Amino acid sequence: MEIAYYPGCSLHASSELYDIQSRMVFRRMGVELKEIEDWNCCGATSAGKTDDFLAIALPARNLGIADASGLAEIVIPCSSCYSRMIVSQKKLADDPGLKNTINAELIKKAEGKIKISSILEVLVSKANSGEIAEKSIKNLEGIKPACYYGCLLTRFPCDVEIPDSVENPQGMEIVCKIIGAQPIDWSYKTDCCGASAVINDTDTSLLLMSRILHDAVARGANCFVTTCPMCQLNMDAYQEQVGEKYGIQKRLPVYFITELLGIAMGFSPNEMQLDRHFIDPFGLLTELKLI
Amino acid sequence: MSSQSVVFKPEISKPLLQEVMDRSGQNVLACYQCRRCAAGCPVGDETGVTPDRLIRMILLGEKNEAFNNLLVWKCVACYTCGTRCPNNIQTARINEILKQMSKEAHIEPLNPKVAAFHNAFLTSASHFGRVNELEFMSLYEIQNTRSELKRGGGWRAIVDKIKDRAKLGISMMKKKRLHFKLDKIKGLSEIKRLYAKAREKSVDR
Ligand code: SF4
């Protein structure tokens, strides 16, 4: 089976490990991720915040390429890319004038055919169909993740139907439980880590991250699990600084969902490039004899 | 709270209100000040101004206040306010529009770094069609240093900041999370056309 795939800039750069892991985990389940040809940057938050036209037009080019691929579904692991593509598809459908203006500049026209899925949406369906369980050889009992969704997976700047609860989503919990992990219940699963504010308004972002870390620790989580490369990088690369500044002693490894799945499916830390984490990802796995 | 009475002058309020509503697509008039937005806003404590307050400023035509408050510049676009608003008002969109309007009016931004960041990102995306994090961060730092100097900021502060950034860069490098290859797309001419269209649209305004 083939699904169209949009990695986006993060997965080609700082979060390349997530790209590698996604392909591995899906291939194991018999799904080939077909990267769409010659895709461009979706504009991310920057276009969204500063240029209303580019915010719709940049993702539209990718949507046109995806539509032309003939595949029925496209999976987008990065939450920001996912959000921008969904919003663009919706705006184009609502505004035929804008759609014509943009399509006039494009070689492959955005037609609005392809179904846009987050990586979580696809994984939940694989959990429910039994395909994840079937390919898993290790039980992750003892892993107690705080499932961290962040902002963009459930909240959109316009009306969008999502397949999970907005305030208390459960998709990641469903996937984690299938492989034996024991996700904890907590209050900050959809809170914001500050995303790019970590660069241009660092103190605000550190404050937001401190609340997230604090609650996860207080609830007894022993790691975070996330699907968003920005959430992962922020919580991973800045956790030390956050902990120091706000007096939180404990450090929690920040796993991509593909890493927990990969461990369950028997991939080695090396294959998954776990050495590219900031907070030690090995200790917990070794302690639980998972690696 | 002061007991100062609120003055409403339609001839002052209307132009601002209308422009914000048209450009953001948000029905600001529907706000009934229930403050559900305020309860969920993660930066509200810091900014002092919460979404409901900002909306009130717009309704009253308080242009200066609406442009120069921390919420507009610290909003992290988490969309919590809009998701919870019973009237579907997305304050994040309003914040975006207010930033654009203040730029058009040549008002010095409260946090120039936010503007520099997004400019640098979009510039980088236009060069190759994909963003190279290294190129983009360098563009951002150059813009920042320039505006810091223009505002009379001392060298010391700039040097400290660059050192900080270098520290992060080095740890990113150690973790092999920096990427030196430039990804250039074949359809760059399409991207250039879209940017040109975007410029046309902003001149129309
Ligand atoms: S939640 Fe909506 S209606 Fe209530 S105060 Fe906020 S913007 Fe106004």
Ligand code: SF4
């Ligand atoms: S989108 Fe902005 S204004 Fe709204 S809750 Fe989030 S930070 Fe606050």
